[in-house]
Structures are given as C-alpha cells and as structure tokens.
Amino acid sequence: MARYIGPKSRISRRFGEAIFGADKVLSKRNFPPGQHGNDRRRKQSEYGMQLAEKQKAKYTYGVLERQFRNLFDKAAKADGITGENLLQLLESRLDNVVYRLGIAPTRAAARQMVSHKHITVDGQVVNIPSYQVKPGQIVAVREKAKSLEVIEAALAGFNHSKYPWLEWDENTKSGKFLHKPERADIPENIKEQLIVELYSKQ
DSSP states (O other): OOOOOSOHHHHHHHHTSOTTSOOTHHHHOOSOSSTTTTSOOOOOOHHHHHHHHHHHHHHHHTOOHHHHHHHHHHHHHSSSOHHHHHHHHHHTBHHHHHHHTTSSSSHHHHHHHHHTTOEEETTEEOOOTTOBOOTTOEEEEOGGGTTOHHHHHHHTTOOGGGOTTEEEETTTTEEEEOSOOOGGGOOOOOOHHHHHHHHHTO
16 A cells, blocks of 8 residues: 655645654754745645645545545545544544554554554454544454554553543553544644535535
C-alpha cells in the first residue's frame, strides 16, 4: 500500500503544525519551507484554504487521495453531518485506533505494527491499516509482540482517558472501541467543513 515517505518537517512547516507528532523544527523555523518561506505570507484564496485543509487531513491520518476520496463519498452517503462523518471514519481506521490506544508513538509506527501482524481485532490478526474498526470490537497487541520495546515505551505513562470512545485494559494490552467519537472529542485541528466545500465543487 502506498504511503507518504517524503520529508515530514517540510509538511509540518507548510501548515505550521506538528502534523506527524512532535517536531523540533517548528520552534526554530515556524514558517513555510522554500526560498520565500520567511517572507510575508500572501492572502490565500478560498480554494487554496480548502485544498490546504484537505492536504492537512490526508497527511495527518496518512491517507492518499483515492482512499481519502472514497472515505469522503462514504461519509456523504451516511446519515448526519458529512464532515463529522469523515473524521469519524478516519478515526475508526485500525492504524489510528492503535495510535490512539498508545500502542504506537505515531500513526506511521502504528501502521507498521498493523502491517507486521502485531495487532489483532477480536482475537484475529488483521494486517490492513485501513480496516474500519466497529463499535464493540477489541483491538489488542498480539501475544508474542507484547514484550516489544517500542510498544512498552509507547504505553509507559500514556493517558488513556484522553479518548473517551476507547477503553483500555492494561492487563491484556487491549482496547475496546466503545463508539464513534464525537467531533468535540477529536483533538485534531482540522476544519472539515472546508473539505466538504472543496469536494462539493468537483
């Protein structure tokens, strides 16, 4: 499965946010990359803002264009607010749930854990990062992977109460996906309505 493997600090600088997690470069260079990055920023067009918001969401969740568009179409057909539905679908991805449970330090690391068959869903190994976790399902670390140093380090001191739609069991190293998250509980700084407006023009 294709994924973005380019320079991550450039992306973080473009949006002025730590898209891929803590990024020290932002404290030193909090301006866009490139020769004119430190010049006064030009006013962005409406389309530019909408496109930038879509790009930010894609980079944040590690999803490429075709997959993102498919999720949007699914969100548009579902009941409720399209933008909120889209974020809920992104949050329900297995790699994201693994990240939210604190099993991995970043979404990229979570994606790798899933691909390397370290994660189970309801007791069955699932190695598809885009797998949609459903309410009531149990996401766990595979027995032989529980002693992996990267997992132990990620879980050390992790605050699981940050995400009320997930329930963590420290003894079994597993988490239950209780329900889809409310928009107010999703911490990502994404203006999903701009994404809806962008796709509505296409």
